[in-house]
Amino acid sequence: MHPFAFLDEIALMSVAAVSVILIFNRFKIPPIIGLIATGLILGPSGLALVAQDEIIATVSELGVILLLFTIGLEFSLDDLKRLKNIVLVAGPLQILFSTLVIGAGATIVATWTSDTIGTKGAMLIGMAMALSSTAICTKILKERRELGLPHGRAVLGVLIFQDLAVVPIMIIVTLMSPAAALSIGDIALRLVTLVVVTGGLIIGLRLLLPRLIPYVTRVSTPEVLILGGLAICFGTAYVSSSLGLSMALGAFLAGVAIAGGEEGHAIGRVLEPMKDAFTSIFFLSVGLLVNIDWAWMPVNIATAVAILIANAVVVTAILMIMRVNLRTAVMAGIILAQVGEFSFVIARAGLDYGVITEFGFQNMLVSIIITMIVTPTLITLAPRLAERAAPAICFVPLVRRWYGQENDDEIELNRFAGGEDGPVVTIIGAGVLGRNVASVLRRTAIPYTMLELNGETVTELRRRGEPVIQGDMTDEQTLIHVGVRNASVIIVAISDQTAIAQGVSSVRKLRPDALIVARTRYAKEADIIASRGADVVVTEEYESSIQVFVTVLEHLGVERDIISAQEEVMRLDHYGLLGRLQRSQQ
Incomplete structure (x- = not known):
């Protein structure tokens, strides 16, 4: 057999990417930047060893399709319905105002550089620069387990509309051609067709795929699961493309249609390695696109900075107008810049x-890639930047009055339970303690999931809308399913001491760095649970005794400072691991 013509290029890119990523990793630079940098080194701007041919472009596009399919598996239509205001209001406004602002800026820059781009050129630049990177944003947010947090949901809502808007924008671009001769009727027909086709595709996938997916997952053979998942992903992408829509959007909708069940979870798990490999090729291909004119690099950098600022300000302002939490709005603006x-x-x-x-x-490509390269750093810095920017923005009287008004329609972007990126808190046990903790987390907008063994309790809680899963905490697969691998805090609120000890060991193995809080009735059991990996063991014996003497001292008129001091002494001296933890924090 003769080797394929592109095999040497794939091998070279893989070796170079591994080397660059390993070097970048020593300096804590994200892998995505390493992949783009590898493309720049190997492409026409560097050593000119690899060119982005049709095969590489195709493989990279498959990566984006797989990425969007697996992202869709983490959502359900109910989840997306809660984002309808973001998708249908914030999305169109963001594209409109980003296009106007950036288009006006492009006209100013063109005048400064004596380059005539005209109104059509400025409009095209504005529309192109108004679209954020679905691949980069969703990948990084998923890796950081932030895709389901409020700012991640806001970002996803805007990105969904941006993907929908690609086809109408392409129609507009065709109208800009000097040879274009489409009438108003032709334009209206294309847009109506787009809306009808998108709605029909969503309904069709929702009705068809849930009926087909059991045939793929009922067989335990891994090959069937992988090939079935690829058939659904790429088949839907093909149908979507044939109907004139984005292939990535079609794959995303297919993922959404089968999300929420064990079948979708299983397919997403087996396709994960393949998705990572293909998306790596995509990020490599980004660097291969560009042929940099170094004399224009200062202008390209300045343009990229201006675009980042413009998009961030537009997104933040729109979300603020929609009464999204100020910190969430600022973070979403930075991420979508x-x-x-x-x-x-x-x-x-x-x-x-x-x-x-x-x-x-070529200058557009260079500016676009510069914005992509700085995105991982911006996403990392977004929480800190938002913490500093939000109070400063609140100093503006109009903003202070706007957020100070009573608001019954504030958009909820709280993370929905489950999914690949998991909850922030996992509560094991849905008794009185578990429900009280869940109630507090819900009121404070902290995402969580619950695990409960009793089937009737699970049914009741699901009827109330609680994110609860039935299962035993001693089963490792059940713990993985409920989201323990990705949770930051695990609260064990069951009464079976044997199950607690065994379950805590399993939880600690799955999440060595998570905070595990367990409760036990008797002090003698606290050390056993602590030795299995619990960080804090709340003992009912000590809590009861503390509450009794606090009540007695308050009734006798003892000063609050003295009561607090006695309470602290008892915790430090007698509360096992919690006492030692408090000592270490002092």
């Missing part, structure tokens, strides 16, 4: 239809 992969497609279409020149096209 970059420009995405579909912008390459729009820029290429603009070049093909004569709206922009080759010189303008």
Whole structure:
């Protein structure tokens, strides 16, 4: 057999990517930047050893399709319904105002550099730069377990509409061509067709896939599960493309259609390695696209910075107007500031239809890639930047009055339980303690899931809308399913001491770095549970005795400071691991 012509390029890219990522890892630089940097090194801007041919472009697009499919598996239609205001209001407004702001900026820059781009060129640049990177944002947020947090939900809602908007934008680009001769009726027909096709695809997938998926998952053979998952993913992407929609959007909708069950979870798990491999090729291909003109690099950097600021401000302002929490709005604006992969497609279409020149096209690519390269750093810094920016923004009187008004319609973006990125808190046991903790977490907007052994209790809680799963904490697979692997805090609120000890050991093995809080009735059992891996063991004997003497001292008129001091002494001296933990924190 003769080797394939592209095999040497794939091998070279893989070896170079591993080397660059290992070097970058020593400096704590995210792998995505390493992959893009590898493409820049091997591509026309560097050593010119690899060019982005049709095969590499196809493989990279498959990576984006797989990524969106697995992201869709983490959601359900009920989840997406809660984002309808973000998708249908914030999404269109973001594209509209980002296009206007960036288009106006492009006109100013073109005037400064004596480059005539015209109104159509400025509009195309604005539309292209208004689209963020679905691949980069969702991948990084998923790795950081933030995709389900409020800012992650806001980001996802805007990204969904951006993906929907790619087709209408492409229609607009075709109208910008000097040779375009479409009437208003033709334009209206295309847009109506787009809406009807999208709605029909969603309904069809929702009705069809849940009936087909059991045939794929009922067989225990891994090959059937993998091939069945690929058939659903790529088959839906093909149908979506045939109907004139984005392939990635079709794959995302397919994932959503089968999400929420064991079948979808199993498919997502087996496709994960393949998705990572293909998406790595995508990020490599980004660097291969560009041929940098170093004389224009200062202008490209300045342009990229201006785009980042413009998009961040527009997204933040729109979410603020919609009464999204201020910190959430700022974080979402920072995360969505970059420009995405579909912008390459729009820029290429603009070049093909004569709206922009080759010189303008290359400068657009360089600016887009600069925004992509800084995105991992921006996402990492987003919480700190938001913490500093939110109080400063609140100093603006209009903002202070706006958020100070009574608001019954504030958009809820709390994370939905389950999914690959999991809950923040996992509560094991849905008795009085578990329910009280869940009630507090719900009121404070902290995402959680619950694990309960009793079937009737599970049914009752699900009827109330609680994110609860039935199962035994001594079963490791059940713990994984409820989200223990990704939870930051695990609260063990059951009464079976044997199950607590065994379950805590399993939890600690799955999450060595999580905070495990367990409760026990008797002090003699606390040390056993602590030795199995619990960080804090709350003992009912001591809690009862503390509550009794506090009540007595308060009734006798003892000063509160003295009562607090006695309470602290008792905890430090007699409360086992919790006492030692408090000592270590002092």
